[in-house]
Amino acid sequence: MVTKICVCCCEPFVARPQVPKQAFCANPACQRERRQQWQRKKMLDDPFYRENQQDAQRAWRTRNPDYSRDYRAANPEYTQKNRKQQRSRSQDGQALEKQTSDVSIPPNEIPPGIYRIRHIQVDANCKTDAWIVEITPVNADSFCKTDACKDRT
Ligand SMILES: [Zn+2]
Known part of the structure; x- marks a missing residue:
């Protein structure tokens, strides 16, 4: 063991x-x-x-x-959460880009x-x-x- x-x-x-x-x-x-x-x-x-x-x-x-469309229609909070995440991801990406471009x-x-x-x-x-x-x-x-x-x- x-x-x-x-x-x-x-x-x-x-x-x-x-x-x-x-x-x-x-x-x-x-x-x-x-x-x-x-x-x-x-x-x-x-x-x-x-x-x-x-x-x-x-x-x-x-x-x-129809799966994706039906799922999004049945779970509107999923779509909302995804949009929010996508927004914050692209903001994170911009911040990271700024940070790394200063030193790279x-x-x-x-x-x-x-x-x-x-x-x-x-x-x-x-x-x-x-x-x-x-x-x-x-x-x-x-x-x-x-x-x-x-x-x-
Ligand atoms: Zn474990």
Whole structure:
């Protein structure tokens, strides 16, 4: 019996011996998250899977042409919530764009040189697949005197 910590809810769970790499507990919400992560990755990595999913969705919409319209008519709060979210998403996007454009450098303007890339640990609750990194220019003459080489001098 191996006890692990779930990467989704951070609670301890007993891993199934049949699944050596099990990272999510059996909690339905965590299993949903695991499937969504798998599908997001598959959609990015596998063009055949992506095409297949799109075909299936298209075929389903053709078979059920009234579904979306009927659902929206029966659930007006859903439409309202969606509109609100869409508005706030585009506002967030604008804010983010402003924020990042202040610090970003177009790739063709980054001077050639030696850089240190440091992985920044984000909060465990922050569910992102992206690696947040800090890129700092390193002086070629001095970089060996820092960090790892320090102990040997
Ligand atoms: Zn969990």
